[in-house]
Amino acid sequence: MSQKAFDLTPLKKQLTKSLESISFEINKGIKTLNNDSYCVLGELKDLKDKFEEVETMAASFYLNNYLSPYTDKYLEVSSCIQHLSHQRHGALIVIERKDQVDPLIRAGTAIGATLTPSLLESIFYPGNPLHDGAVLIKGDKIYSAANVLPLSNISSGGKKLGTRHRAALGLSEKCDALVLVVSEESGIISFTIDGSLFPISVTSSII
Numbered sequence: 001m002s003q004k005a006f007d008l009t010p011l012k013k014q015l016t017k018s019l020e021s022i023s024f025e026i027n028k029g030i031k032t033l034n035n036d037s038y039c040v041l042g043e044l045k046d047l048k049d050k051f052e053e054v055e056t057m058a059a060s061f062y063l064n065n066y067l068s069p070y071t072d073k074y075l076e077v078s079s080c081i082q083h084l085s086h087q088r089h090g091a092l093i094v095i096e097r098k099d100q101v102d103p104l105i106r107a108g109t110a111i112g113a114t115l116t117p118s119l120l121e122s123i124f125y126p127g128n129p130l131h132d133g134a135v136l137i138k139g140d141k142i143y144s145a146a147n148v149l150p151l152s153n154i155s156s157g158g159k160k161l162g163t164r165h166r167a168a169l170g171l172s173e174k175c176d177a178l179v180l181v182v183s184e185e186s187g188i189i190s191f192t193i194d195g196s197l198f199p200i201s202v203t204s205s206i207i
Contacts, residue, residue, distance in 0.1 A: 015061055018054045022047060055199070063191055063200060066178050070097050073115040073140045080117040081182055081189050084124055090184030091124040092134040092164045094147070099175035101136060108133045108146030115142050124182075134167065134179075150174060152195075161197075168192040 029043050067074045077093065084091045094101060109130060113119060115137060123145050124131045133146030152161075152169035161169070168179035172192040179192045189200040 012061060015054065015058055018050070022050050022054065025050070063178075063198075066097075066191075066193060067095060070095060070178075071115075071137060071139060073137070076115055076117050076120070077137070077180070080120040081180055083117065083121055084182045085187040085189050088184050088187045089121075089124050089126060089182065090131075090164060091180070091182040092149070092167060093120070093180040094134050094136045094149070094171065095178045095180070096136065096138045096143075097176045097178060099177065101171070101175060101177050104150060104171060104174050105134070105136070106148035108144050108148065110144050111135075111142045112144075113142050115140055134171075149179075154195075165190065165192075165197060169195060169197055172196070 025043065025047055029047070032043075064074070067077070071077065077095070081091065081093070094105075119142060120135065122128065123135055123142075130145040134149050135145045136143045136147055149167035150170040150173075151163070151166045152173055153166075154161075154169060162183070162185075164181050164183070168181045168190070169192050171177055172179055173195040176194070181190045181192070182188075183190070190197055191200060192198070
């Protein structure tokens with residue numbers, strides 16, 4: 001288990017500033033309701049967009065908190081998923097935490113190598129026989145690849161989820177593992193924990 005600490009102060013300050021801005025806009029909107037001739041629908045649409053931005057920023061902040069106690073290789077994982085996102089290479093990465101993952105998945109190919117960004121990226125390179133399954137990380141090692149995860153039946157906001165996202169949710173419904181997903185269609189990075197799916201802000205610093 002890692003005891004490495006990460007400086008979350010800049011992201012925390014950014015998150016606080018954004019929430020304060022939203023609070024100010026909400027209070028301003030409440031005051032304008034007294035003016036019957038003024039329509040607040042435009043402001044509500046802007047607030048909705050700002051809430052979505054803050055949600056992805058908060059996800060980046062909490063991802064750091066969730067990961068750092070369980071792997072010394074968080075910087076390597078972060079670097080890898082951002083490269084995969086930019087290249088639109090799909091990925092599914094499981095970080096084991098307190099609960100043992102092995103009994104819940106169909107085991108793939110044993111790796112047992114120290115985690116490096118280049119090795120992790122090469123596994124998910126299109127055409128690699130291991131790229132379709134999930135990589136399992138335990139501590140600072142890539143334990144195995146091409147693992148098959150249990151699929152969830154739930155959807156996200158009424159939208160149909162792809163197989164990788166359903167697999168990530170399915171495993172997180174059964175244990176405390178944190179699962180990272182990179183969409184090959186959009187390049188969007190998400191993570192699942194406790195049966196919930198969260199997008200990560202790539203524009204904010206997540207390392």
